[in-house]
Amino acid sequence: MSGFIEGLPKVELHLHIEGTLEPELVFALARRNDVKLAYADQAALKAAYQFSDLQSFLDIYYQGSRVLLNEQDFFDMTWAYLTRAHAEQVRHTEIFFDPQAHTARGVPFAVVISGIHRALEQARQEWGMTSRLIMSFLRHLSEQDAFDTLKDAMPFKDKITGVGLDSSEQGNPPAKFGRVYAACQELGFRLVAHAGEEGPPENIRDALDVLSVERIDHGVAAIRDPELMARLAAEHVPLTQCPLSNLRLRVVDKMSDHPLLRLLQAGVKVTINSDDPAYFGGYMNANYQAVQQGLGASDQQLLVITLNAVNACWLSPEEKARLSREILAYGQGYGVTL
Numbered sequence: 112m113s114g115f116i117e118g119l120p121k122v123e124l125h126l127h128i129e130g131t132l133e134p135e136l137v138f139a140l141a142r143r144n145d146v147k148l149a150y151a152d153q154a155a156l157k158a159a160y161q162f163s164d165l166q167s168f169l170d171i172y173y174q175g176s177r178v179l180l181n182e183q184d185f186f187d188m189t190w191a192y193l194t195r196a197h198a199e200q201v202r203h204t205e206i207f208f209d210p211q212a213h214t215a216r217g218v219p220f221a222v223v224i225s226g227i228h229r230a231l232e233q234a235r236q237e238w239g240m241t242s243r244l245i246m247s248f249l250r251h252l253s254e255q256d257a258f259d260t261l262k263d264a265m266p267f268k269d270k271i272t273g274v275g276l277d278s279s280e281q282g283n284p285p286a287k288f289g290r291v292y293a294a295c296q297e298l299g300f301r302l303v304a305h306a307g308e309e310g311p312p313e314n315i316r317d318a319l320d321v322l323s324v325e326r327i328d329h330g331v332a333a334i335r336d337p338e339l340m341a342r343l344a345a346e347h348v349p350l351t352q353c354p355l356s357n358l359r360l361r362v363v364d365k366m367s368d369h370p371l372l373r374l375l376q377a378g379v380k381v382t383i384n385s386d387d388p389a390y391f392g393g394y395m396n397a398n399y400q401a402v403q404q405g406l407g408a409s410d411q412q413l414l415v416i417t418l419n420a421v422n423a424c425w426l427s428p429e430e431k432a433r434l435s436r437e438i439l440a441y442g443q444g445y446g447v448t449l
């Protein structure tokens with residue numbers, strides 16, 4: 112691991128908190144809550160992390176989430192992620208959570224958000240690490256289910272900055288949630304959506320035009336559509352990309368095929384993120400390393416990508432300016448300038 116990457120102050124914008132459940136914690140929580148797992152031990156669970164596509168991952172990811180029952184479970188999961196992210200110099204993180212994966216099992220919305228929020232608050236107090244929460248709708252479920260979830264979220268609105276859209280992209284295009292997003296916008300939520308992960312460039316366009324999102328999560332398919340790439344660049348639409356995720360879910364065959372650097376060179380505001388790090392083989396540093404080693408990114412390009420994340424995040428202008436200065440000063444220490 113390069114010293115430059117290890118020490119670089121980072122911002123993470125695409126992280127599913129349920130995707131940070133390491134096998135060790137899955138088993139610890141299963142024991143604590145008396146939940147039966149389909150795997151005999153941690154090694155057997157890890158061996159199942161051989162994914163052929165997004166759906167094959169989601170099936171295991173939702174299985175893993177079944178061990179989360181109590182407020183303390185959501186705290187422990189979130190605290191474990193924050194501890195790792197802090198060790199990797201993540202200064203600010205914007206975290207997705209999937210309430211429907213829990214409320215459908217009878218776990219109250221309040222339990223989910225209280226445990227996550229308590230950990231975020233502790234990280235802020237202990238380390239000055241900042242965060243935002245993004246409530247993500249499961250796109251394989253119905254519009255009505257999303258509206259019901261939005262209603263459940265209302266008592267906790269002050270703890271939720273944005274809404275997102277995740278799960279199975281195939282067969283569940285953005286337009287299915289046009290009315291939900293309009294309602295969320297009316298309520299003052301920031302808007303993002305997964306698009307162009309396994310789906311076509313059209314889904315990226317529709318996320319922008321029908322859902323009015325300000326960032327695209329993944330957006331890998333943009334590389335197949337020069338006109339769309341030019342639009343993303345011209346409109347400064349950030350893409351929260353996740354290289355190791357795309358490799359493990361076979362969105363790309365090999366890391367050298369990943370479009371992240373080509374998009375950067377076309378002027379698109381790409382960022383590097385870890386998505387579901389417990390399942391995809393690494394947190395932020397490993398994803399930065401994949402871009403460095405697999406794509407040949409220079410330290411200067413990694414610096415630009417990191418500043419893109421600062422610009423795309425939901426901190427105040429003052430906080431962003433302070434973080435940008437810290438990152439630029441860090442680069443200068445390595446002789447890396449813009």
Ligand code: HPA
Pocket residue numbers: 127130165172277278279305308356386387
């Ligand atoms: O990578 C992902 N894509 C879509 N849905 C998800 N839910 C968790 N991770 C993902």
Ligand SMILES: [Zn+2]
Pocket residue numbers: 125127277305328386
């Ligand atoms: Zn994701």
